[in-house]
Amino acid sequence: MSYISLFRQKKFSNCYLKMKKTLLIAALLGVVAISSCKKDTAQQPDTTTTAGINSVEAPTGFNWASTRSLNVSATITDTRFGATAIHRIAIYDGDPFNGGRLLAAGSATTANPFTTKITIPTALGTLYVVKTSADNSQIIQKVTPGPADIALTFGSIDPSITAEKAAAGKLQVMGGTPASPDCNSGCSTTITTSTSNVNVNSGNVICITGNNITVSFASVNGGTVRVCGSNVTLQNYNFQNGSNVYVTTNGSVNLSGVNFNSSSSTLSNWGTVNYSGSFPDNGIINNYGTMNVSGDFNINSNAGALTNNGTMNIAGSFNNGSSASATNNGSMIVSGNFQQNGGAGVFVNNCSLNIGGDYNQSSAVKNYSYIKVTSKTTINSSTTLNLYNGAMFSTQHFLLDGSTIAGNGSTSLLLITTGDAKVQNSGAIITGPISVCVKGNFSTAYMSNGAALDCDLYIPVSGCNPDGNGTATVKDTDGDGVPDNLDAFPNDATKAYISSGGTGTVAFEDQWPNKGDFDLNDLVMSYSYTVITNAANVVVQVTGKYSLLATGGNYGNGFGVEFPTARANVSGLTRGTLEAGQTKAVVTLFSNMRTVMANWNTQPGVAQSPVVKDSITFNVANGPTLASFGQDGYNPFIWNMGGDNKRHEVHLWGKTPTTLADQSLFGTGADNTNVAAGRYYVTTTGLPYAISIPATFSYPIEGTDITSVYLHFADWAQSGGTSYTDWYSNTATGYRNTSLIYTH
Incomplete structure (x- = not known):
């Protein structure tokens, strides 16, 4: 047997070099070389362990794992499809619409929750749990895993998700809200008690931390006011010269009679804004919290934009008479009339718009989700109401006056809950994938390109649409109880x-x-x-x-x-x-x-x-x-x-x-x-x-x-x-x- 065959393979290279140098030496040196390399045929204690690992003193019982196991259970209270209907629960290690990896999936019913034991990296900070029903409606809960097991409950809707529906119909968890500012840093002045004659200049940051106080202003020339206290009344504040008011998550502010005269001025709310009277919007409004207006909400000619990602309650009417855009990603309740008359201005509804009075439209509206009109809808000449991907527009009375309703993507629903539906003047048309449901006679002569009379279109109930329409058709080809749309193996009853x-x-x-x-x-x-x-x-x-x-x-x-x-x-x-x-x-x-x-x-x-x-x-x-x-x-x-x-x-x-x-x-x-x-x-x-x-x-x-x-x-x-x-x-x-x- 050669020397090489006696060497451990792991140390082969080093030992072989030693052998080459000693090949002409007597066999004794060969023996020494061999003894420096362990054989595969006998286990010897390895004495090369470094001081580094020897000095590590882990706590008793430490399992040396970079993962942890969590029990997860998901209970169903959604009875829309019956008590025994199967819903799919899926757990992801990230946002499922942005590359999150599927960890687990399975069945849940009202009688039998889905339970599993997942193993995740200790460093993982977020899990997404998705309930999908037979109608493909989804509810997503975002969870921060802690030391305790996870127990969730899913109903038919999730009011906490004011989700934006993109034009492709993709549900997105509302994760785009910027973080609320605070009053812990960056303040040039901090106000804790009622104060008068406050001056705000460009570059100033006035932080109001007191509760139940009144702050009045002598002049506003730019700058920023942060409201962190609760029940803070601002008097004589004028939105001008690029000034900003930020109401933080825990803040609440009372306003009235303000002048909003600058299109570059901003009101951003993460907490609560209570406005007494009619609100004159001539700037930029970003609402991430709750905004209550006791009168009308008027978007005027100088306005920049309105974006609602939270809840807006308007006791009067909503009037957009400007070219400014308005976007509703949350819940907007208008007790009076809704009037979209702003020329180039576009109103985009991505969630829920509920109107207690009339709906009057003379400029573009794009509805991706749910609009409900308690009284009469009038769509005036030469304008278009666009409905996208399963959107729903519900109204009691309806007049299409020389204008267009256009369906885009998957079929949407125009629901007219009475027989009072009229079309007048040339150019009036309902076109594209739209189901029109009328409680009475309605001529199909104004319909084209897929528009049709149909009251059975299924629109699921969701966090944005509390009404829905119709009944879902559930198909289960293999008869295993899992609807085909939830079944990874729809033709194999042994797998799901x-x-x-x-x-x-x-x-x-x-x-x-x-x-x-x-x-x-x-x-x-x-x-x-x-x-x-x-x-x-x-x-x-x-x-x-x-x-x-x-x-x-x-x-x-x-x-x-x-x-x-x-x-x-x-x-x-x-x-x-x-x-x-x-x-x-x-x-x-x-x-x-x-x-x-x-x-x-x-x-x-x-x-x-x-x-x-x-x-x-x-x-x-x-x-x-x-x-x-x-x-x-x-x-x-x-x-x-x-x-x-x-x-x-x-x-x-x-x-x-x-x-x-x-x-x-x-x-x-x-x-x-x-x-x-x-x-x-x-x-x-x-x-x-x-x-x-x-x-x-x-x-x-x-x-x-x-x-x-x-x-x-x-x-x-x-x-x-x-x-x-x-x-x-x-x-x-x-x-x-x-x-x-x-x-x-």
Whole structure:
């Protein structure tokens, strides 16, 4: 046998160079060279562990996980489709309309909530939970995960979501509201008590923090007033010269008789504005809170724009006689008349507009959601009412006077609740995808391009539309109880939903029960799982995808995963081996990593092996529920025979061995496993033998302690995982030593 065949493969390059230098020396030097490189046939304690990892003192019981598990339940109170109707609950790790990844999905009814156990990165700050019903109506709840489990309730509508509906019909969570200012900083003057003769000049910031006070102004020449107190009355304030008033989230202000004379002046409200009398809007109004006007609301010729993202209550009429645009993204209630007479001015309704009097339109209106007129609607000559993507316009009386109603996108509804519907003068037309519902006779001669008489169009109830129309048609092709629009497998009654299992990378040390060098590259495997469930949220199929990144270990390690179901329940495994003799389902990908990856991918400058990709799929009979099966990385492990012909299994901290592991090794070497105490795979100093990262892991080069590479790893561990939760993903200065990270 040659010298080379005796060397450990992991140290091959370094040892081979030594051998070349000593090849002409006597055999004694060869023996010395060999002894400097560990063999694969005998496990020796690794004494190269650095002071860095040895100095880490993690709290007792710290599980070394960068993830946490949360139980999530979603209860349904929506009875629109019957008590047994199935609604789909889906959980995302971000905004589902902006790249959020689906974590879990399943059925919920009024009798049976959806429950699951998700595993998320500790650093993740937001979850989105979406209820979708048979009519495709959706309610979204945005959740900040904390230490407690998550319990949510979904009804038929969510009044808290004054969501903007884009022209494509896409529901958006209202997330565009800018943060409210405050009075904690940036104030040039702070007012806490009733004050008279206040002067505001350009560049000034006047902060009012007192409650139940009156502040009167001598002059306003630009500048900004922030109202943080409650029940603050402003007297003699004139919006001019680009002046601004900001009412903060906790603020409330009383106004009357103001002069709003500058198109560049702004009133922005996050709290409450109470205006006595008729409001003269000649500037810019941004309402994110509640605005109450006891008289009319008049948009005059100098106005910049009105944007309502909150609630506006107008006791009088709404009058837009200017070229200014007005946009309603929230709720607007007009007790009097609504008059849109502003020439080039456009009124855009993205949510709810409720009118107690008449609706008179002489300039453009675009309705993407819901307008309700209690009395009469008149659309005057040469103007257009546009309806978009399932919008609804409801009125008691109706006159189309030489004007146009145009449908755009999916079919919208014009609902005339009495028989009083008239069309007059040439040019009057209803065109495009519009259903016209009239309680009486109405000529179709004025309809074209898809417009038709129809009272059955289904419009779902929503946070913007409290009425809706018609009844949804529910189609369930495979008869499993899940409507086709909610069913990922509408033609297969055994399957219904796709959920994500764990996604991440697991990195091992292979010296167990002895302590390794903690470079965590003896075997590095990335993984992702997909779990398929049926209508009852029972697991029926599992797919795993794997990428073997590195094999820098002492031994020809095998790799496997134990899944939380009985071995007897598993069938149809597409690749890998369903290991015999196991109680639970254990799937192994290989029994010797050297047979699948020739090189180690841990030493800079040494030839690399390509990343080895593999995948498995298996079916589960009599399976557990998704909540029981879980959605993490399950129980991955490596094993080798350790030179003593015993099965040395290496698992993550706290994970249990498989049935075939040799448990006589527990408590030997550096291992501090205690079966009775439920403590597994941890050293006597509290270190793990493997870690799992919820990302693709950029692992250390050969022989480099992870604390030398990830500079906040020790801080994270010593905090019990509460600090530097992004130690593995943050690339900012001071987080990692990139020169010690192996590069593929």
